[in-house]
Amino acid sequence: MTTQVCMSFLLRHQFSVLMQANPVSIPNPFGCQKSNWLLFLSIILVIHVTHGCPEKCLCYTVSKTADCKNRGLTEIPTHLPPEIQILQLQNNRIWKIHQNSFTGTPLLKILDLSNNSISSLAPGAFQKLKYLQVLNLTRNLIHYIENKTFSFLPHLKELDLSSNSIIRLPETLGNSTGNITLLSVKHNKLQRMDRVLLESLPNLKVVLFKDNPWQCNCNVFGLKLWLESFLYRGGISDGIICSAPGIRKGKDLLRVPYELFGACPLRTAHVHVASAHHHGLEHRGSHKHLHHGEHGESGRASCEPKPKPRPGSLRHAIATVVITGVVCGIVCLMMLAAAVYGCAYAAITAKYHREHLAPARQHGTPEEKQPFESSLA
Incomplete structure (x- = not known):
């Protein structure tokens, strides 16, 4: 009987205990034994820590959502309910994603980290989220994306990297990322993109390139061929607008004639004929990967078109x-x-x-x- 009375007493005062009230000052009118009281208090605290919600978040059991946006957070909150599938962390001051930041939430399907101060992503930072489908990293301070940053995300379908300061993308986003259907890299500082990266995403349906300082030299020739083939297959894109060199500034890459790339070194071994669906063109493209020698300043210099363009040779x-x-x-x-x-x-x-x-x-x-x-x- 004493044990039941103590349980009733502790349940009635659980909230005050968890709000950091002094356990010593809590009245004990039922004469509960101290050992029983401490035992039940420990059990309640463990249950709260394991299945509770962080102080600055709101957790919804029915929708399996944790709302932690606009809370001034500087890091990923811990002790989130493990069953949540949607985590909203936008509009905070989070600056880094650690490798074990999401070990406690393995069932996440939607992760929104937009409008934070993230400047770096640890390798494998998201590898515990094997059910993740949507990852939003827009409006951050990311400069580089390393190889295998998004490895082991077999269900990832939408990856939004727009409105960052990305100047370089790797040749692959990581292992098991072939199911991505939407990729957005608009509003960054990209001057080129490896065709190898895009070819590693066979299920891609939408790709957004808008507002990047694209250099329309030999380095984007492979990207031009891929984009024409992608549009012909029914893909959706906002196009690539050249920022340099001067004679091509403001022009759509798809409308730059092939003759202007005639002086570029041939870097492909297999050539095929493909029709551009939206422009009625026929072109030849490559199925093999570009050589690694295109990286670096020396690679860029060697890829610049020669002073003698192809039209002169035709004449x-x-x-x-x-x-x-x-x-x-x-x-x-x-x-x-x-x-x-x-x-x-x-x-x-x-x-x-x-x-x-x-x-x-x-x-x-x-x-x-x-x-x-x-x-x-």
């Missing part, structure tokens, strides 16, 4: 064909004239022989006739 080729045709025509005319002359000479010679030599052979000379007449006598 020289056309001139060569015309000159060759003229020379061949003259030679043919000379051969025809020689043939005509030979035929005319042969005809005149034959006529001369018929008119002068044939009668002489027929009648013979007087000296030739005398022996014949004498023999008759």
Whole structure:
């Protein structure tokens, strides 16, 4: 009976205990034993810590959502309910994601970290979230995305990296990221993007490139080929607008003629013909990966178009064909004239022989006739 009374007492005063009230000052009118009181207090505290909600968050059991936005947080809160599937952390001051930040919430499907101060992502920071489907990292301070940052996210479908300061993307986002259908890198500082990265996302349906300082030189030739093929297959994109060089500034990369990339070194081994669905073009593209030598300043310098563009080569080729045709025509005319002359000479010679030599052979000379007449006598 004493134990039941103590349980009832502790349950009625649970809230005051958890709000950091002094346990010693709590009245104990039921005469509960101290050992029982401490035992039940410990059990209640463990249950609260394990299944409770952080002080600055609101947790909703039905929707399995933890609302921690606009709370001034500087790090990922701990002791979140392990069953939550939606975690809202936008509009805080979180500056770093640690490798074990989400070990306590393995069932997350939607994670919103937008509008924070995140500048770096630890390798494998999200690898415990194998059910994650949507990851929003917009409006942060991210500069680099390393290889395998998003590894082991087999269900990830939407990755939003827009409105950061990203200047470089890796050749792959990580292992098991092939199910991504939406990728946004708009409003960053990207000058180029490896075609290898995009080809590693075979289920991509929407890709957003807007508002980046794209350098439309040899480094984006592979991206141009991929984008045309992507649009032809029914993909959706907001396009790539060139920022440099000056002659191409403000132009859509898809409208830059292939001839302007004619001086670029060939970096592909397999060439195929593909039609651009939105522009009615036919082009040749590559299926093999770009070489690693394209990285670095030396790679960029070597990829700059040569001063002599392809249109000049075409003009020289056309001139060569015309000159060759003229020379061949003259030679043919000379051969025809020689043939005509030979035929005319042969005809005149034959006529001369018929008119002068044939009668002489027929009648013979007087000296030739005398022996014949004498023999008759």
